[in-house]
Amino acid sequence: MHKLLSNRMTIFVLVAPGLLLFLFMVCFPIAMSAYYGMTDWRGIGDYQFIGLDNYIEILTRDGVFWRSLLNALLLLAATLLIQHPIALLFSIFVTHAGRFEKLFRTVFFIPAVISIVVTSKMWVSVFHPNYGVLNKLLTAVGLESLKQDWLGDPSLAIWCVIFVIMWQGFGYALLLYYAGLQGIPKDLYEAAELDGAGRMKLYTKVVIPLLTPMVRVAVVIAVTACLKQMETIFLMTNGGPLNTTQFIGNYLYKTAFSSSLYGYGNAISVIFVIVCLIMTVMMNRVFKKDVGEF
Amino acid sequence: MLRKGLLQTVLWMVALLQLFPLIWLINYSFLKSGEFFGSGILKWPQTPEWNNYISAFTYGSVPKYLWNSAFITIAAILAAAVLSLMLGYAFTRMEWRLRGVFMAVIMLGMIVPIHATLLPNFILFDWIKLLDNPLALILPYIAFSLPISTLIISGFMETIPRSIEESAVMDGCSVYGVIFRILMPMTKPALATVCIMNFISWWNEFIMANTFLTSETFKTLPFSIMKFAGQYSSNYGAQFAVMTMIALPTVIMYLLFTEQMSRGITAGAVKG
Numbered sequence: 173m174h175k176l177l178s179n180r181m182t183i184f185v186l187v188a189p190g191l192l193l194f195l196f197m198v199c200f201p202i203a204m205s206a207y208y209g210m211t212d213w214r215g216i217g218d219y220q221f222i223g224l225d226n227y228i229e230i231l232t233r234d235g236v237f238w239r240s241l242l243n244a245l246l247l248l249a250a251t252l253l254i255q256h257p258i259a260l261l262f263s264i265f266v267t268h269a270g271r272f273e274k275l276f277r278t279v280f281f282i283p284a285v286i287s288i289v290v291t292s293k294m295w296v297s298v299f300h301p302n303y304g305v306l307n308k309l310l311t312a313v314g315l316e317s318l319k320q321d322w323l324g325d326p327s328l329a330i331w332c333v334i335f336v337i338m339w340q341g342f343g344y345a346l347l348l349y350y351a352g353l354q355g356i357p358k359d360l361y362e363a364a365e366l367d368g369a370g371r372m373k374l375y376t377k378v379v380i381p382l383l384t385p386m387v388r389v390a391v392v393i394a395v396t397a398c399l400k401q402m403e404t405i406f407l408m409t410n411g412g413p414l415n416t417t418q419f420i421g422n423y424l425y426k427t428a429f430s431s432s433l434y435g436y437g438n439a440i441s442v443i444f445v446i447v448c449l450i451m452t453v454m455m456n457r458v459f460k461k462d463v464g465e466f
Numbered sequence: 467m468l469r470k471g472l473l474q475t476v477l478w479m480v481a482l483l484q485l486f487p488l489i490w491l492i493n494y495s496f497l498k499s500g501e502f503f504g505s506g507i508l509k510w511p512q513t514p515e516w517n518n519y520i521s522a523f524t525y526g527s528v529p530k531y532l533w534n535s536a537f538i539t540i541a542a543i544l545a546a547a548v549l550s551l552m553l554g555y556a557f558t559r560m561e562w563r564l565r566g567v568f569m570a571v572i573m574l575g576m577i578v579p580i581h582a583t584l585l586p587n588f589i590l591f592d593w594i595k596l597l598d599n600p601l602a603l604i605l606p607y608i609a610f611s612l613p614i615s616t617l618i619i620s621g622f623m624e625t626i627p628r629s630i631e632e633s634a635v636m637d638g639c640s641v642y643g644v645i646f647r648i649l650m651p652m653t654k655p656a657l658a659t660v661c662i663m664n665f666i667s668w669w670n671e672f673i674m675a676n677t678f679l680t681s682e683t684f685k686t687l688p689f690s691i692m693k694f695a696g697q698y699s700s701n702y703g704a705q706f707a708v709m710t711m712i713a714l715p716t717v718i719m720y721l722l723f724t725e726q727m728s729r730g731i732t733a734g735a736v737k738g
Contacts, residue, residue: 178561182641186556190549190612191568197609198575201586208586262480265473272477278724279481285720286487286713287670289688293709294487343484344731351732389735400579403673421581428585429677441582452577 202445209439214432226439237440240420241447247334248398251345255338256390259345260383264375266346267353277350281343288340292407295336299323323409326416333417337404341397345390352386353379388459395455399448420444491713495519495706518703527682527690528708534600535669535686542604543664546611547657553612554619554653555645559628569620575613580606584677591678602678603686607668614734615660621737622656623649659730662723666716687712 176182209226213219230237266276283291298305299322307319322332356379364374402421405411411418411426424444428437489508496514522528556562557569587606588597596602630652631644639647650657675689691708720727 174561176635176641177559179641180562183556183560183562186552186560186645187568190553190616191572193549193605194572194575194609194612197587197606198578198583199571201583201590202578204586204590205582208589262477265477268473269477272474274724276477276481277728278721280484281724281728282717282720283484283487285666285670285716287672287688287716289670289672289691290491290709290713291487294490339483347728347731348735351728386736393735396577400581402579402581406673421579425581425584425673434585438585441585445578445582448577448579448582 202442205438205441205445207438208435209442211435213435215428215434219435222435226436227443229436230439230443236415236418236423237420237443239415240418240423243330243417243419244398244401246330247337247401248395250334251338251341251394251398252391255342256345256387256394259342260349260380260387263346263349263353264379266350277347280346283340284343288403289407291336291340292404295332296323296408299332324413326413329409329413330417333405333408336408337401340404345394348386348390348393349383352383355386356382392452392455392459395451396448399444399451420447488713488717491706491710495703495710497703497706499701499703515703518701518707521701522704522707522711527685528687528711531685531687531690532711534684535688538600538603538607538684538686539665539668541600542607542611542668543661545604546608546615546664547661549608550612550615550619550660551645551650551653551657553616554623555641555649557616558620558623559631569616572613572616575610576617580610581673584673587674588677597678598680598684600684603671603674603684606674607664607671611660611664611667615664617737618660618730618733619653619656621733622653626652655726658723659726659733662719662727663730663734665719666727669716670712 210221210223211219212222212226262280266273266280269276297303301307301319301321301324304322306322310316310318320328323329360378360382361374364378369377400421401419402425405417405419405422406425409417411422415423420440421444424437424440427433427440493508493510495518496516497509497518498512498515501509501512553572557565583606587602591597591599591602596605626649631648634644634648635641670688672686672688675686679685679689687708691705691712
């Protein structure tokens with residue numbers, strides 16, 4: 173058996189197709205980006221090798237790049253302070269929903285499986301200044317003064333986009349916390365009840381502390397997920413108005429394909445990968461210890 | 467009792483908010499052109515306008531886009547399932563020195579953002595003449611499926627006792643026979659999870675499609691609807707019919723395989 177399992181030819185046949193495809197489609201392109209990021213190529217014609225100029229420009233002078241990072245941070249703050257507490261609360265609610273438990277759990281996740289093209293179109297139409305449901309609703313309840321050009325207003329648009337992203341990811345966060353709750357042994361609840369602990373105390377003193385490992389996992393995932401936002405922005409605002417809703421993924425795309433700064437766009441790509449790597453390693457160091465089995 | 471009622475009400479309200487896009491889509495896909503404007507959020511049509519679906523299918527290239535989407539997605543998920551089964555076996559059963567290193571390399575794919583590969587892959591596909599070819603989507607879809615799929619399949623394989631494989635080998639079965647005749651049927655639950663998760667990702671994917679496809683020929687459904695091409699610009703009903711057709715397959719898949727998907731997502735999150 174040992175001889176069979178250490179046969180090099182077999183290992184090669186099993187690993188090579190997947191690994192080579194992966195290297196070719198994921199790792200090699202990043203190396204290409206690192207190269208093109210050191211040029212001033214505009215997509216066509218000749219280009220010059222300009223060393224680290226693009227990278228330095230991005231990190232020291234590019235306000236839009238930093239705005240994109242700031243937006244990721246805003247989204248993260250909203251995710252952790254608003255979406256996650258609500259998701260945690262609702263995951264507890266769901267376990268008390270009796271015969272509807274499964275139904276709610278399923279329904280809450282549905283936005284996450286619907287194409288972003290469809291959900292973005294829906295929210296754009298909801299936020300539309302003239303025909304949008306939101307403004308119509310405000311008029312209907314007599315709050316006409318609150319009507320806004322939701323996605324056209326530089327200070328409001330980012331919050332609308334953040335809301336939509338949180339709405340779509342809500343089921344995902346809930347699913348993680350729900351799975352965490354399922355991992356807590358049932359007799360613990362009973363023991364706490366026997367000890368005379370009330371509902372409130374049961375959750376704050378017993379259940380939520382036991383959920384901490386899952387909270388850590390959810391936080392680690394939220395950090396990279398916030399950095400990687402792109403499709404919703406691309407479809408709803410394309411980073412506008414005035415780059416106030418810009419995210420790195422969309423910014424590099426726009427830079428390369430709309431502004432034809434292909435070299436510069438690639439440099440953003442490389443920094444994007446590095447930021448994601450650093451954040452993941454850091455978050456894992458700080459947060460992710462033993463989580464147990466799920 | 468009152469508390470219970472309040473809890474149910476809150477849950478139903480949020481459930482409605484989450485279900486809204488689906489209701490909205492289906493509702494609007496049955497409206498006549500005249501019924502779209504005016505006030506109201508949802509509009510119950512006088513009579514359901516099935517014509518929207520018929521015109522979406524007969525006047526546009528929708529059947530072609532539907533076929534492209536189905537073909538590209540299915541090719542990608544099948545290839546990803548087979549490749550990650552092979553990788554999973556090599557990582558959990560085979561004995562070799564570099565397996566930790568290679569496993570780590572593949573897991574990098576969970577960190578690398580897809581968007582960082584869009585610009586270089588555009589040039590790469592231009593070089594190797596793959597722009598505007600279904601492979602320009604299938605290949606990266608497979609590659610980006612591998613990390614999570616391999617992770618889930620490896621995790622599942624660890625739980626299968628090795629004695630079965632050992633006795634199969636005693637009976638003269640080769641390693642490939644062990645993988646495809648014995649382990650594959652046993653890893654079905656994990657394979658199902660992986661296929662469903664990948665189906666939902668790639669059926670919905672549009673940014674690569676938007677980047678690597680240039681002509682009409684290979685357009686996928688989500689990409690086709692992004693710009694509501696020419697003939698549909700005024701036919702709202704047909705637009706909504708097409709959007710419903712994009713949304714329904716993933717929703718149905720999810721409803722059929724809720725448990726598998728939930729398990730896969732949690733496993734991916736916790737182990738990833």
